[in-house]
Amino acid sequence: MVHTRRGLSGRIAAALLAAGIGLIPAAAPAADPSFTREVRFLNPFAPGGTSDLIGRILADQLSKQIGQNVVVENRTGGGGVVAAQELARSNPDGHTILLASMGVLTITPQMQSVPYDVEKDLLPVANIASVYNILVTGPRSPIRRWQDLAEMAKDRSRTVTCATVGAGSSQQLSCILFASMTGGQITQVPYRGGAPAILDISTGRVDVMFGNMPEFLGQIRDGGLRAVAYGASEASPLIPELPVISRDGLPAFIIPSWFGVVVPGRTPDAMVARWNAELNRAMQAPDVQRRFTENGLQRLGGTREDFLRQIAADRQRWGGIIREHNIRSD
Structure with a gap:
């Protein structure tokens, strides 16, 4: 009996081998890549701004999800170039990520030379949040309507100043585009982030700023800033009740801005997929939804392909505007 069983087993094995079917058990599907240590979440702008707010909301939720601390690290300078360069130099193992603004991925590389290849060294994972520009001024400013700013900018007897957060930022493009559309002249005053710019606007050292609504809401509600107009559709x-510039005389002045997560080039596909899944999961968390809504942030999320399409569309749009208005980073 034993001999018969062995013979049968041998004949089955031979038949399977002849058919190209091995007896080695099939390999189990590869497990999701794991996070083995603290994650650095690079942020290109100073604490207190919109990107910092988004980064900290995300970091709180992601820390719970992945079982490791996700620590926001503000690396300011160059309108996001400093942080993007730091990411490009990082180990592509998924433990360093960057919250990239629209400007970093679509505008800055078209306006100046950057110390990395935006196509190869920065790997888009998922878009996170969208926000529109709002025009603000100080509480004692004579600017009550966007038309007041346009008239002042045409008066060559004085200098009109506009705070920005660096070359290629939506804030910078808004200042330049507004001046171009209205025929005025506005001098940019660059800052490393929204918070220090807000301080100077509220005290009257700078006239205006076109910036992301979330970073202004607290000051507007407290009377430290006055909202003038909104740059949406x-x-x-x-x-x-805030006037919408595109419906009040400048129909082409619609300035959305978004923030998405990127990882270093050469990051393994499995890790990129893991991060996309974790980010989309975070977007559905009730606490994230609540905090985004309270701060005027629109949740995005979606596939990596969705994000790549958005980047391509905005590169084309802003590239056309940059060339049409001969916009330079300096």
Whole structure:
């Protein structure tokens, strides 16, 4: 009996081998790549701004999800170039990520030379949040309407100043585009982030800023800043009475901005997929939804392909505007 069983086993094995079917067990599907230590979450702008707010909301949620601390690290300078260069130099193992602004991925590389290849060294993972520009000024400023700013900018007897957060930022493009569309002259005053710029606007050292709504809301509500107009296609649900520039004389002045997560080039596909899944999961968390809504942030998320399409569309759009208006980083 034993001999018969062995013979049968041998005949089965031979038949399977002849058919090209091995007896070695099939390999189990590869497990999701794991996070083995603290994650550095690079942020290109100073604490207190919109990107810092988004980064800290995300870091809180992601830390819970992946079982490791996700630590925001502000690496300011160059309108995001310093942080992007730091990411490009990082080990592509998934433990360093960057919250990249629209400017970093679509505008700055078209306006100046950058010390990395934006196509190869920065690997887009998922878009996170979108926000529109709002024009603000100080509480004692004579600027009450966007038309007041346009008239002042045409008066060559004085200098009109506009705070920005570096070359290629949506804030810079907004200042330049507004001046170009209205025929005025506005002098840019660059800052490393929204928070220090807000301080100077509220005290009257700088006239205006076109910036992301979330970083202004607290100061607007407290009276430290005055909202003048909104750079979207329709009114803001948070400040519905605020005039919309595109509906009030400048139909082409619609300035959205978004922030997405990127990883170093050469990051393994499995890790990129893991991060995309974790980021989309974070977007669905009730606490993230609440905090985004309270701060005027629109949740995005989606596939990596969705993000790549958005980047391509905005590179084309802003590239056309940059060339049309002969915009330079200096």
